[in-house]
Amino acid sequence: MRFRTKQIHAGVTPDPTTGAILTPIHQSTTFVQPSVDDYMATGYSYSRSGNPTVRAFEEKVAVLEGGHDAAAFATGMAATNAVFLAMLNAGDHVVVSDVVYGGTHRLASQVYTRFGIEFEFVDTSKADNVAAALRDSTALVFTETPANPTLKLTDLRAVSDIAQEAGVPHCVDNTFLTPYYQRPFELGADLIVHSTTKYMDGHNATVGGAVVSRTPELHEQIKFIQNSTGTTMSPQVAWLTLQGVKTLTERMDRQSDNAMRVARFLEGHPKVATVAYPGLESFPQHDLAKQQATGFGAMAWFEVKGGLEAGKAIMDNVRLWTLAENLGSVESLITHPVTMTHAAIPPDERARIGITDGLVRLSVGLEDADDLIEDLAQALDGLP
Numbered sequence: 001m002r003f004r005t006k007q008i009h010a011g012v013t014p015d016p017t018t019g020a021i022l023t024p025i026h027q028s029t030t031f032v033q034p035s036v037d038d039y040m041a042t043g044y045s046y047s048r049s050g051n052p053t054v055r056a057f058e059e060k061v062a063v064l065e066g067g068h069d070a071a072a073f074a075t076g077m078a079a080t081n082a083v084f085l086a087m088l089n090a091g092d093h094v095v096v097s098d099v100v101y102g103g104t105h106r107l108a109s110q111v112y113t114r115f116g117i118e119f120e121f122v123d124t125s126k127a128d129n130v131a132a133a134l135r136d137s138t139a140l141v142f143t144e145t146p147a148n149p150t151l152k153l154t155d156l157r158a159v160s161d162i163a164q165e166a167g168v169p170h171c172v173d174n175t176f177l178t179p180y181y182q183r184p185f186e187l188g189a190d191l192i193v194h195s196t197t198k199y200m201d202g203h204n205a206t207v208g209g210a211v212v213s214r215t216p217e218l219h220e221q222i223k224f225i226q227n228s229t230g231t232t233m234s235p236q237v238a239w240l241t242l243q244g245v246k247t248l249t250e251r252m253d254r255q256s257d258n259a260m261r262v263a264r265f266l267e268g269h270p271k272v273a274t275v276a277y278p279g280l281e282s283f284p285q286h287d288l289a290k291q292q293a294t295g296f297g298a299m300a301w302f303e304v305k306g307g308l309e310a311g312k313a314i315m316d317n318v319r320l321w322t323l324a325e326n327l328g329s330v331e332s333l334i335t336h337p338v339t340m341t342h343a344a345i346p347p348d349e350r351a352r353i354g355i356t357d358g359l360v361r362l363s364v365g366l367e368d369a370d371d372l373i374e375d376l377a378q379a380l381d382g383l384p
Protein backbone atom coordinates (compact mmCIF):
# COMPACT_ATOMS: atom_id res chain seq x y z
CA MET A 1 0.00 0.00 0.00
CA ARG A 2 1.10 3.51 -0.70
CA PHE A 3 1.32 6.28 1.91
CA ARG A 4 -1.97 7.96 0.98
CA THR A 5 -3.84 4.67 1.42
CA LYS A 6 -1.99 3.73 4.60
CA GLN A 7 -2.83 7.02 6.28
CA ILE A 8 -6.51 6.08 6.00
CA HIS A 9 -6.48 2.33 6.56
CA ALA A 10 -3.38 1.35 8.60
CA GLY A 11 -4.19 0.22 12.15
CA VAL A 12 -7.94 0.54 11.70
CA THR A 13 -10.28 -2.38 11.04
CA PRO A 14 -14.07 -2.35 11.42
CA ASP A 15 -15.19 -3.07 14.99
CA PRO A 16 -15.75 -6.85 15.17
CA THR A 17 -18.86 -6.61 17.40
CA THR A 18 -20.79 -3.81 15.63
CA GLY A 19 -19.12 -3.25 12.28
CA ALA A 20 -18.46 0.40 13.17
CA ILE A 21 -16.09 1.65 10.48
CA LEU A 22 -14.21 3.87 12.91
CA THR A 23 -12.32 2.35 15.84
CA PRO A 24 -14.61 3.13 18.81
CA ILE A 25 -13.43 5.28 21.70
CA HIS A 26 -12.78 2.56 24.27
CA GLN A 27 -13.40 4.78 27.29
CA SER A 28 -12.72 2.12 29.89
CA THR A 29 -10.22 2.04 32.71
CA THR A 30 -9.99 -1.71 32.97
CA PHE A 31 -10.66 -4.78 30.85
CA VAL A 32 -12.42 -7.82 32.30
CA GLN A 33 -10.33 -10.98 32.34
CA PRO A 34 -11.95 -14.32 31.46
CA SER A 35 -10.05 -16.17 34.21
CA VAL A 36 -6.83 -15.95 36.18
CA ASP A 37 -5.24 -18.47 33.87
CA ASP A 38 -6.41 -16.55 30.79
CA TYR A 39 -5.14 -13.19 32.05
CA MET A 40 -4.60 -10.78 29.13
CA ALA A 41 -6.52 -13.04 26.74
CA THR A 42 -7.88 -9.91 25.01
CA GLY A 43 -4.47 -8.23 25.03
CA TYR A 44 -5.67 -5.53 27.42
CA SER A 45 -5.76 -5.20 31.21
CA TYR A 46 -5.65 -1.53 32.24
CA SER A 47 -5.67 1.61 30.09
CA ARG A 48 -2.36 3.00 31.33
CA SER A 49 -0.67 -0.10 29.95
CA GLY A 50 -2.72 -0.42 26.79
CA ASN A 51 -6.04 0.64 25.26
CA PRO A 52 -7.55 -0.51 21.95
CA THR A 53 -8.19 3.01 20.61
CA VAL A 54 -4.69 4.14 21.51
CA ARG A 55 -3.33 0.91 20.02
CA ALA A 56 -5.00 1.64 16.67
CA PHE A 57 -3.24 5.00 16.60
CA GLU A 58 0.11 3.48 17.59
CA GLU A 59 -0.16 0.92 14.80
CA LYS A 60 -0.98 3.61 12.27
CA VAL A 61 1.97 5.81 13.24
CA ALA A 62 4.34 2.81 13.20
CA VAL A 63 3.21 1.89 9.68
CA LEU A 64 3.46 5.47 8.41
CA GLU A 65 7.02 5.86 9.72
CA GLY A 66 8.02 2.36 8.59
CA GLY A 67 9.22 1.42 12.09
CA HIS A 68 8.88 -1.75 14.12
CA ASP A 69 6.25 -0.26 16.45
CA ALA A 70 5.11 2.95 18.14
CA ALA A 71 4.03 4.10 21.58
CA ALA A 72 1.62 7.02 21.97
CA PHE A 73 2.00 9.64 24.69
CA ALA A 74 -0.01 12.38 26.36
CA THR A 75 2.07 15.11 24.69
CA GLY A 76 5.05 15.49 22.41
CA MET A 77 7.16 16.39 25.46
CA ALA A 78 6.11 13.14 27.15
CA ALA A 79 7.33 11.30 24.03
CA THR A 80 10.71 13.04 24.08
CA ASN A 81 10.96 12.48 27.82
CA ALA A 82 10.30 8.75 27.31
CA VAL A 83 13.25 8.57 24.91
CA PHE A 84 15.49 10.33 27.43
CA LEU A 85 14.35 8.10 30.30
CA ALA A 86 14.70 4.92 28.24
CA MET A 87 18.14 5.71 26.84
CA LEU A 88 19.95 7.58 29.60
CA ASN A 89 21.62 6.89 32.94
CA ALA A 90 23.41 9.15 35.40
CA GLY A 91 26.82 10.13 34.03
CA ASP A 92 25.72 9.92 30.36
CA HIS A 93 26.35 12.55 27.74
CA VAL A 94 23.90 13.50 24.98
CA VAL A 95 24.53 15.34 21.72
CA VAL A 96 21.48 17.43 20.89
CA SER A 97 20.78 19.94 18.10
CA ASP A 98 21.45 23.48 19.28
CA VAL A 99 18.18 24.64 17.74
CA VAL A 100 15.28 22.59 19.11
CA TYR A 101 11.79 23.30 20.38
CA GLY A 102 12.12 25.41 23.56
CA GLY A 103 10.43 22.74 25.69
CA THR A 104 13.01 20.14 24.60
CA HIS A 105 15.78 22.56 25.54
CA ARG A 106 14.15 23.18 28.93
CA LEU A 107 13.74 19.47 29.68
CA ALA A 108 17.35 18.78 28.77
CA SER A 109 19.00 21.75 30.44
CA GLN A 110 16.78 22.33 33.49
CA VAL A 111 15.52 18.85 34.41
CA TYR A 112 17.99 16.18 33.31
CA THR A 113 21.06 18.09 34.44
CA ARG A 114 19.73 17.57 38.02
CA PHE A 115 20.34 13.85 37.55
CA GLY A 116 23.93 14.05 36.36
CA ILE A 117 23.21 13.80 32.65
CA GLU A 118 25.00 16.25 30.39
CA PHE A 119 23.35 17.59 27.25
CA GLU A 120 25.72 19.24 24.81
CA PHE A 121 23.94 21.56 22.36
CA VAL A 122 25.75 21.18 19.05
CA ASP A 123 25.25 22.74 15.63
CA THR A 124 24.18 19.45 14.01
CA SER A 125 23.79 21.14 10.61
CA LYS A 126 27.49 20.31 10.26
CA ALA A 127 27.77 16.56 10.75
CA ASP A 128 31.47 16.89 11.65
CA ASN A 129 30.41 18.73 14.80
CA VAL A 130 28.51 15.62 15.91
CA ALA A 131 31.55 13.41 15.33
CA ALA A 132 33.73 15.84 17.28
CA ALA A 133 31.29 15.98 20.21
CA LEU A 134 30.98 12.22 20.72
CA ARG A 135 32.54 10.84 23.90
CA ASP A 136 32.76 7.38 25.43
CA SER A 137 29.86 8.41 27.67
CA THR A 138 27.62 9.57 24.80
CA ALA A 139 24.41 7.54 25.01
CA LEU A 140 22.14 9.41 22.58
CA VAL A 141 22.24 11.74 19.58
CA PHE A 142 19.03 13.77 19.38
CA THR A 143 18.29 15.93 16.34
CA GLU A 144 15.38 18.06 15.22
CA THR A 145 15.09 18.89 11.52
CA PRO A 146 13.81 21.27 10.27
CA ALA A 147 14.44 22.81 13.67
CA ASN A 148 11.91 24.93 15.50
CA PRO A 149 11.95 27.90 14.84
CA THR A 150 14.94 28.75 12.60
CA LEU A 151 14.33 25.76 10.26
CA LYS A 152 18.02 24.81 10.39
CA LEU A 153 18.44 21.38 8.78
CA THR A 154 20.47 18.39 9.91
CA ASP A 155 21.77 15.92 7.32
CA LEU A 156 20.09 12.82 8.72
CA ARG A 157 22.07 10.30 6.67
CA ALA A 158 25.42 11.81 7.67
CA VAL A 159 24.55 12.10 11.36
CA SER A 160 23.01 8.60 11.47
CA ASP A 161 26.18 7.12 9.95
CA ILE A 162 28.33 8.86 12.57
CA ALA A 163 26.08 7.73 15.43
CA GLN A 164 25.86 4.18 14.12
CA GLU A 165 29.63 3.89 13.82
CA ALA A 166 29.93 4.97 17.46
CA GLY A 167 27.17 2.58 18.53
CA VAL A 168 24.98 5.44 19.76
CA PRO A 169 21.24 5.55 18.99
CA HIS A 170 20.06 8.49 16.88
CA CYS A 171 16.62 9.93 17.66
CA VAL A 172 14.97 12.40 15.26
CA ASP A 173 12.14 14.79 16.07
CA ASN A 174 10.15 14.48 12.83
CA THR A 175 7.30 16.77 13.88
CA PHE A 176 7.81 19.45 11.22
CA LEU A 177 7.79 17.28 8.09
CA THR A 178 6.05 14.05 9.25
CA PRO A 179 6.74 10.71 7.52
CA TYR A 180 4.90 11.97 4.47
CA TYR A 181 7.80 14.28 3.60
CA GLN A 182 10.75 12.96 5.61
CA ARG A 183 11.62 9.34 6.44
CA PRO A 184 14.30 9.23 9.15
CA PHE A 185 14.42 5.41 9.37
CA GLU A 186 15.36 5.21 5.68
CA LEU A 187 18.18 7.65 6.48
CA GLY A 188 19.52 5.51 9.33
CA ALA A 189 17.72 6.81 12.46
CA ASP A 190 16.85 4.47 15.34
CA LEU A 191 14.04 6.36 17.06
CA ILE A 192 11.55 9.01 15.90
CA VAL A 193 9.55 11.34 18.13
CA HIS A 194 6.48 13.33 17.20
CA SER A 195 4.40 16.00 18.71
CA THR A 196 1.18 14.63 17.18
CA THR A 197 -0.35 17.87 18.41
CA LYS A 198 0.92 19.39 15.15
CA TYR A 199 0.41 18.01 11.61
CA MET A 200 -0.81 14.53 12.64
CA ASP A 201 -3.83 16.03 14.40
CA GLY A 202 -3.85 19.10 12.19
CA HIS A 203 -6.98 20.68 13.68
CA ASN A 204 -5.81 22.34 16.92
CA ALA A 205 -7.94 19.80 18.79
CA THR A 206 -5.48 17.79 20.91
CA VAL A 207 -2.06 17.53 22.50
CA GLY A 208 -0.29 14.22 21.97
CA GLY A 209 2.95 12.54 21.10
CA ALA A 210 4.48 9.35 19.75
CA VAL A 211 7.78 7.48 19.76
CA VAL A 212 8.44 5.12 16.87
CA SER A 213 11.20 2.52 17.26
CA ARG A 214 13.20 0.82 14.54
CA THR A 215 13.71 -2.40 16.51
CA PRO A 216 11.70 -4.58 18.94
CA GLU A 217 14.36 -4.00 21.64
CA LEU A 218 14.05 -0.21 21.47
CA HIS A 219 10.25 -0.44 21.43
CA GLU A 220 10.31 -2.65 24.55
CA GLN A 221 12.37 -0.02 26.37
CA ILE A 222 9.99 2.77 25.34
CA LYS A 223 6.87 0.78 26.28
CA PHE A 224 8.39 0.05 29.69
CA ILE A 225 8.81 3.79 30.31
CA GLN A 226 5.33 4.56 28.97
CA ASN A 227 3.75 2.15 31.44
CA SER A 228 6.09 2.98 34.33
CA THR A 229 5.64 6.75 34.11
CA GLY A 230 1.97 6.73 33.10
CA THR A 231 2.30 9.28 30.31
CA THR A 232 0.09 7.36 27.91
CA MET A 233 -2.14 9.07 25.35
CA SER A 234 -5.86 9.07 26.23
CA PRO A 235 -8.40 7.20 24.05
CA GLN A 236 -10.25 10.44 23.23
CA VAL A 237 -7.07 12.04 21.92
CA ALA A 238 -6.11 8.89 20.02
CA TRP A 239 -9.53 8.83 18.35
CA LEU A 240 -9.41 12.48 17.32
CA THR A 241 -5.86 12.13 16.02
CA LEU A 242 -6.82 8.96 14.10
CA GLN A 243 -9.34 11.11 12.19
CA GLY A 244 -6.86 13.95 11.65
CA VAL A 245 -4.13 11.73 10.21
CA LYS A 246 -6.38 10.51 7.41
CA THR A 247 -5.97 13.82 5.58
CA LEU A 248 -2.30 14.39 6.42
CA THR A 249 -1.06 14.28 2.83
CA GLU A 250 -3.78 16.56 1.51
CA ARG A 251 -3.27 19.12 4.26
CA MET A 252 0.51 19.05 4.04
CA ASP A 253 0.60 19.43 0.26
CA ARG A 254 -1.83 22.33 0.28
CA GLN A 255 -0.30 24.01 3.33
CA SER A 256 3.16 23.69 1.79
CA ASP A 257 1.93 25.25 -1.47
CA ASN A 258 0.45 28.08 0.58
CA ALA A 259 3.74 28.45 2.49
CA MET A 260 5.69 28.78 -0.76
CA ARG A 261 3.34 31.50 -1.98
CA VAL A 262 3.49 33.38 1.33
CA ALA A 263 7.30 33.09 1.41
CA ARG A 264 7.62 34.41 -2.15
CA PHE A 265 5.34 37.34 -1.31
CA LEU A 266 7.42 38.21 1.76
CA GLU A 267 10.67 37.83 -0.19
CA GLY A 268 9.56 40.51 -2.59
CA HIS A 269 8.25 42.96 0.02
CA PRO A 270 10.29 46.13 0.61
CA LYS A 271 9.59 46.21 4.38
CA VAL A 272 10.82 42.64 4.92
CA ALA A 273 14.49 42.17 5.84
CA THR A 274 14.81 38.36 5.85
CA VAL A 275 12.60 35.42 4.89
CA ALA A 276 13.40 31.77 5.57
CA TYR A 277 11.54 28.91 3.92
CA PRO A 278 13.32 25.70 2.84
CA GLY A 279 11.58 25.84 -0.54
CA LEU A 280 13.12 29.21 -1.46
CA GLU A 281 16.32 29.11 -3.52
CA SER A 282 17.67 31.73 -1.09
CA PHE A 283 17.35 29.31 1.87
CA PRO A 284 20.93 28.46 2.92
CA GLN A 285 20.26 24.69 2.99
CA HIS A 286 17.82 24.55 0.06
CA ASP A 287 19.81 21.74 -1.62
CA LEU A 288 19.73 19.55 1.50
CA ALA A 289 16.00 20.27 1.88
CA LYS A 290 15.43 18.95 -1.66
CA GLN A 291 17.70 15.98 -1.16
CA GLN A 292 16.46 14.52 2.12
CA ALA A 293 12.76 15.35 2.06
CA THR A 294 10.02 15.14 -0.54
CA GLY A 295 8.37 18.39 0.54
CA PHE A 296 9.38 21.66 2.19
CA GLY A 297 6.66 21.81 4.83
CA ALA A 298 4.52 24.72 5.90
CA MET A 299 6.71 26.52 8.44
CA ALA A 300 8.44 29.79 7.58
CA TRP A 301 9.77 32.83 9.37
CA PHE A 302 10.64 36.40 8.56
CA GLU A 303 12.02 39.56 10.08
CA VAL A 304 10.79 42.99 9.15
CA LYS A 305 12.96 46.06 8.83
CA GLY A 306 12.69 47.78 12.19
CA GLY A 307 13.35 44.59 14.14
CA LEU A 308 11.48 43.69 17.30
CA GLU A 309 9.05 46.63 17.48
CA ALA A 310 8.04 46.31 13.84
CA GLY A 311 7.70 42.52 14.21
CA LYS A 312 5.42 42.96 17.23
CA ALA A 313 3.29 45.45 15.28
CA ILE A 314 2.85 42.88 12.48
CA MET A 315 1.76 40.20 14.96
CA ASP A 316 -0.71 42.62 16.54
CA ASN A 317 -2.00 43.96 13.21
CA VAL A 318 -2.85 40.74 11.41
CA ARG A 319 -6.54 39.87 11.35
CA LEU A 320 -6.77 36.45 9.71
CA TRP A 321 -3.50 35.04 11.06
CA THR A 322 -3.91 34.12 14.72
CA LEU A 323 -1.34 35.02 17.36
CA ALA A 324 -0.89 31.73 19.18
CA GLU A 325 1.52 28.94 20.06
CA ASN A 326 1.19 25.63 18.20
CA LEU A 327 1.80 24.91 14.55
CA GLY A 328 0.74 22.47 11.88
CA SER A 329 -3.00 23.04 12.09
CA VAL A 330 -5.37 24.11 9.34
CA GLU A 331 -5.58 27.56 10.93
CA SER A 332 -2.67 29.84 10.05
CA LEU A 333 -0.80 30.88 13.18
CA ILE A 334 1.73 33.62 13.79
CA THR A 335 4.11 33.30 16.74
CA HIS A 336 6.85 35.28 18.44
CA PRO A 337 9.25 32.51 19.56
CA VAL A 338 11.27 34.76 21.89
CA THR A 339 8.29 35.51 24.13
CA MET A 340 6.32 32.34 23.41
CA THR A 341 7.68 28.94 22.30
CA HIS A 342 11.38 29.54 23.02
CA ALA A 343 11.24 31.78 26.10
CA ALA A 344 12.91 28.99 28.14
CA ILE A 345 16.17 29.39 26.21
CA PRO A 346 18.50 32.02 27.78
CA PRO A 347 18.69 35.24 25.67
CA ASP A 348 22.44 35.01 24.89
CA GLU A 349 22.07 31.43 23.70
CA ARG A 350 19.02 32.36 21.61
CA ALA A 351 20.99 35.13 19.95
CA ARG A 352 23.92 32.79 19.26
CA ILE A 353 21.75 30.21 17.49
CA GLY A 354 19.80 32.72 15.42
CA ILE A 355 16.52 33.02 17.35
CA THR A 356 16.52 36.79 17.08
CA ASP A 357 14.17 39.10 18.96
CA GLY A 358 12.54 40.17 15.70
CA LEU A 359 11.91 36.64 14.34
CA VAL A 360 8.26 36.14 13.39
CA ARG A 361 7.32 32.48 12.92
CA LEU A 362 4.57 31.44 10.54
CA SER A 363 2.66 28.18 10.55
CA VAL A 364 0.89 28.38 7.23
CA GLY A 365 -2.56 26.84 7.25
CA LEU A 366 -5.13 25.65 4.78
CA GLU A 367 -6.95 28.90 4.07
CA ASP A 368 -6.88 30.53 0.64
CA ALA A 369 -3.31 31.75 0.08
CA ASP A 370 -4.61 35.03 -1.40
CA ASP A 371 -6.40 35.84 1.86
CA LEU A 372 -3.28 35.00 3.89
CA ILE A 373 -1.12 37.21 1.68
CA GLU A 374 -3.61 40.08 1.68
CA ASP A 375 -3.70 40.01 5.47
CA LEU A 376 0.11 40.10 5.75
CA ALA A 377 0.16 42.89 3.15
CA GLN A 378 -2.24 45.06 5.14
CA ALA A 379 -0.24 44.44 8.34
CA LEU A 380 3.02 45.38 6.58
CA ASP A 381 1.40 48.44 4.98
CA GLY A 382 0.40 49.57 8.47
CA LEU A 383 4.04 49.84 9.54
CA PRO A 384 5.45 53.35 9.72
Ligand SMILES: Cc1ncc(COP(=O)(O)O)c(C=O)c1O
Pocket residue numbers: 075076077078101103144148173175176194195196197207208209326341
Ligand atom coordinates in the same frame (compact mmCIF):
# COMPACT_ATOMS: atom_id res chain seq x y z
C1 LIG B 1 9.37 20.20 17.09
C2 LIG B 1 8.58 19.98 18.34
N1 LIG B 1 8.81 18.89 19.09
C3 LIG B 1 8.13 18.67 20.24
C4 LIG B 1 7.19 19.57 20.70
C5 LIG B 1 6.47 19.31 22.00
O1 LIG B 1 5.19 18.84 21.72
P1 LIG B 1 3.92 19.05 22.70
O2 LIG B 1 3.62 20.52 22.72
O3 LIG B 1 2.87 18.22 22.06
O4 LIG B 1 4.33 18.56 24.04
C6 LIG B 1 6.92 20.71 19.95
C7 LIG B 1 5.90 21.69 20.41
O5 LIG B 1 5.78 22.78 19.90
C8 LIG B 1 7.63 20.92 18.73
O6 LIG B 1 7.42 22.01 17.98
